[in-house]
Amino acid sequence: MVSIKDVARIAGVSDKTVSRVVNREPNVTQDTIEKVQSAIDALGYIPNLAARSIRSSRTNIIGIITDYISTTPYSGDIVRGVQDWAGANGRTVLLANTDGNAEREANIWRTFKAHRIDGVLYVAMYHRTVAPASGDVSIPTVLVNSHAEAGLTYSSIEPDDFGGSYALTQHLVELGHRRIGYIRLNPLLLGANQRLDAFLAATQAGGIAENDIIVRLGMEGPIGAETNYVYREALSILSMPNRPTALVCGNDEMALQAYLAALSLGLRIPDDITIVGFDDFRTVSLALKPELTTVALPYYDLGWQGAEMLNDLAEGASAIERRILKCNLVGRQSSK
Amino acid sequence: MVSIKDVARIAGVSDKTVSRVVNREPNVTQDTIEKVQSAIDALGYIPNLAARSIRSSRTNIIGIITDYISTTPYSGDIVRGVQDWAGANGRTVLLANTDGNAEREANIWRTFKAHRIDGVLYVAMYHRTVAPASGDVSIPTVLVNSHAEAGLTYSSIEPDDFGGSYALTQHLVELGHRRIGYIRLNPLLLGANQRLDAFLAATQAGGIAENDIIVRLGMEGPIGAETNYVYREALSILSMPNRPTALVCGNDEMALQAYLAALSLGLRIPDDITIVGFDDFRTVSLALKPELTTVALPYYDLGWQGAEMLNDLAEGASAIERRILKCNLVGRQSSK
DNA sequence: ATATCGAATGTCGACGTCGTCATTTCAATT
DNA sequence: AATTGAAATGACGACGTCGACATTCGATAT
Numbered sequence: 001m002v003s004i005k006d007v008a009r010i011a012g013v014s015d016k017t018v019s020r021v022v023n024r025e026p027n028v029t030q031d032t033i034e035k036v037q038s039a040i041d042a043l044g045y046i047p048n049l050a051a052r053s054i055r056s057s058r059t060n061i062i063g064i065i066t067d068y069i070s071t072t073p074y075s076g077d078i079v080r081g082v083q084d085w086a087g088a089n090g091r092t093v094l095l096a097n098t099d100g101n102a103e104r105e106a107n108i109w110r111t112f113k114a115h116r117i118d119g120v121l122y123v124a125m126y127h128r129t130v131a132p133a134s135g136d137v138s139i140p141t142v143l144v145n146s147h148a149e150a151g152l153t154y155s156s157i158e159p160d161d162f163g164g165s166y167a168l169t170q171h172l173v174e175l176g177h178r179r180i181g182y183i184r185l186n187p188l189l190l191g192a193n194q195r196l197d198a199f200l201a202a203t204q205a206g207g208i209a210e211n212d213i214i215v216r217l218g219m220e221g222p223i224g225a226e227t228n229y230v231y232r233e234a235l236s237i238l239s240m241p242n243r244p245t246a247l248v249c250g251n252d253e254m255a256l257q258a259y260l261a262a263l264s265l266g267l268r269i270p271d272d273i274t275i276v277g278f279d280d281f282r283t284v285s286l287a288l289k290p291e292l293t294t295v296a297l298p299y300y301d302l303g304w305q306g307a308e309m310l311n312d313l314a315e316g317a318s319a320i321e322r323r324i325l326k327c328n329l330v331g332r333q334s335s336k
Numbered sequence: 337m338v339s340i341k342d343v344a345r346i347a348g349v350s351d352k353t354v355s356r357v358v359n360r361e362p363n364v365t366q367d368t369i370e371k372v373q374s375a376i377d378a379l380g381y382i383p384n385l386a387a388r389s390i391r392s393s394r395t396n397i398i399g400i401i402t403d404y405i406s407t408t409p410y411s412g413d414i415v416r417g418v419q420d421w422a423g424a425n426g427r428t429v430l431l432a433n434t435d436g437n438a439e440r441e442a443n444i445w446r447t448f449k450a451h452r453i454d455g456v457l458y459v460a461m462y463h464r465t466v467a468p469a470s471g472d473v474s475i476p477t478v479l480v481n482s483h484a485e486a487g488l489t490y491s492s493i494e495p496d497d498f499g500g501s502y503a504l505t506q507h508l509v510e511l512g513h514r515r516i517g518y519i520r521l522n523p524l525l526l527g528a529n530q531r532l533d534a535f536l537a538a539t540q541a542g543g544i545a546e547n548d549i550i551v552r553l554g555m556e557g558p559i560g561a562e563t564n565y566v567y568r569e570a571l572s573i574l575s576m577p578n579r580p581t582a583l584v585c586g587n588d589e590m591a592l593q594a595y596l597a598a599l600s601l602g603l604r605i606p607d608d609i610t611i612v613g614f615d616d617f618r619t620v621s622l623a624l625k626p627e628l629t630t631v632a633l634p635y636y637d638l639g640w641q642g643a644e645m646l647n648d649l650a651e652g653a654s655a656i657e658r659r660i661l662k663c664n665l666v667g668r669q670s671s672k
Numbered sequence: 673a674t675a676t677c678g679a680a681t682g683t684c685g686a687c688g689t690c691g692t693c694a695t696t697t698c699a700a701t702t
Numbered sequence: 703a704a705t706t707g708a709a710a711t712g713a714c715g716a717c718g719t720c721g722a723c724a725t726t727c728g729a730t731a732t
Contacts, residue, residue, distance in 0.1 A: 050390050059386065097420075114383055
C-alpha cells in the first residue's frame, strides 16, 4: 500500500509536508500543494485511518448493535438514518447483529472495543426494554427504539407509541365512531401496552361507553414464533350482530388480515367498516386498497437523532437524555 | 486506553511476552501465562486492532455497500447473512449505503480504502445489473444480488429468478391450470424479465395455448416512485367472462393486491381462483389468508455465500466466479 | 549588507503491536 | 563441574501518521 512517505519521495518534500497538504493545514505554498497533490493523484494515495487513529485515539467509527434485524422489516430504516448521519459527518458505521444471543452480544462489545470505536448505538428492532451487556470498560452508548431496564442509566430515544395511538383513536372519535373494535399486539412488545392504553384513554375521553369497546388479543408467544389469532378474531368481531363501525389493529400486518376478513364477509372498506393500523409499514399500507390509515413510526429519525445524541455524548456531554419522538397520524382512505 | 505495555508492567514481564500470551503463541510458561492473564483481567485490556492492522496490513474488516436499503424490506437478510458469516469467522462488518447516489458511492469507496478493509460486498437490494465505482485502486469485490455490466469483470452471486419462476409455473400446470393470468413486475427489475420469460417458457412447455396467457403490466416508473396498476389489472383480469383459473403475480406485494381484488369480487381463494406470488416476503405471504404459495429468494444465503466468495478472493483466489442460487418453491394454501 | 521576523519546511519521536533476533534460563548430558 | 541445546523471555525497530520542536527561507526594515 502506498504511504505518505512514498508521496513525499515522489513530490520531493518531507512526509510532514504531505501530511500538511492532506489535512489542509495553513502555511504551505501553493506551489508545494500542487506538487504534492499531483504526487497523491499519481500514486492514488489514501491516508491510512488505522495509523491515524493510533495517534489520535479517535477512530470516527460508530458501532451499531442490532437484535432481531429481520423480524421487523422496515426497522432497517433506523440503520439507514444512522448511516446517513454518519456519512454527513465523516463517520463510518460498524454493524453487528446479536440475534438475541447473549454470548454473541458480549463478543460484539469486545470487538467494538478492540476497534476503539467512538460510541455505540444499541438498536432494538421492536420497541422494548433492554439491558446492554457492555461489560466493565465503558463506551458512550445510546439506546435506540428502546430504553434501559430499571437501574441502568443510558441515554435513549424512542417513539411515542402512546401519543400516536391516542391521535389515531381521537381521529376515529372525531369521525363519529361510537363502537370500536381493537386487536392488540403481542403483549411482549412494549408498544402493545402503550398503544392499547392510549386507545382506552382516548375512547374514554371521547365519551365512548366501556361496553362499546371490543378488545381482542391478536398474537402471543415468543417474538419471531408467535401464534396468530388475528384473522379469526377479526372475523369474529366483524360477524357480531352489533358489529363496531371501526376496527383498530395493533399494526399494519394485522390490518392486512382484518382487510381480508372484512372482504371475505362482503364488507366494503371504509363504507361498511373503517380499518386502521399502526407502523405505516408501507409495503402493506400502500398496497392495501383502499390505502391504509395508520400511524408512522419515525424509524429514520430515531436513527439520525440517535446518532446525534451519541455524538454529543462522545464529545463529552455527560447528561443522560431520554428523548421521545412523535408518531404522526397518516390519514388515508381506509377510515371514514 | 490501557495498552500492552501497561499489562506488561503490572505482570512484570516484557510487552512481547504479553503479546505472546494474547496471541496464544507457544513456548510460554504456564506460570507466566497466568500472571499475564490476571493482569489483563485486572486492567480490562483489549488489544488495539488498529495498531495490529498497521503492522499486519490486514484488518479483518469487510465492507458492505448497499443501494436502496429501504425499498425492499427483506433484503436486509442479505446483510444478516454477511454478518453471521463475519461473526463466525472473526471479521467485522463496515456498512455504508449509497441511496443510489454516485457521489456518495465514490466517497464510500474512498472511506473503505482509507480503512484498508479486506474486501467489499457490493449488495444490490433488488436483482439488477451494476457498475461499481470502485476507482483505480482495487479491492477484492463480490457483487451480491447483481452482476456486472458488460465489460466489467467481478465475481457475483445471484438468485435464480428464472428457475424459481419456472418451478412455480410448472406447479400450476401440474395442478391442471390451462388458462393463467400474469401481472408483471416493473420492467426495470432484472427479475421482472427473468420471471416472465420463465413463465412463458414453462406454460409453453406445458402445452398451454398462447391466447390462454394473459399478461399485464403491474408497475412501471423509477424504483421507489413507480406507478402501480396492480389492483386495477387484477380486477380487470378477474372480471373477464372467461377468467383464468390462476393468477401469477410478479411478487408477493402484488399478490396481496390480487387477493384484495379477488375478495372484493366475491371470489374465494383458492377455490375460485389460485393466486401465487414471488419473493416469500413473509410479512405478507404468511399474513395472507389463505397463506400464499410463492417462491423464496435466498437472501440470507446470498449474503453468507457472498462473504465466503469474497474471502476466497481476498486470500488470493484469482478466478472470477459467477454463482447462481436456487429459489425454492414454497407451496402454501393459495394454490389448488 | 545585515538584522529581524514570520512563513515554509523538515526532523524526530510516539502511538500500540508484533516480527526478528539476541539473550537468558534451565534441565539434560558428558 | 562443564557443556550443550532447547525453551523462555526480552530488546529493538518498523508499520503510517502527525504533534512538537527545529531549521531554513525570503521579504522587509535598518
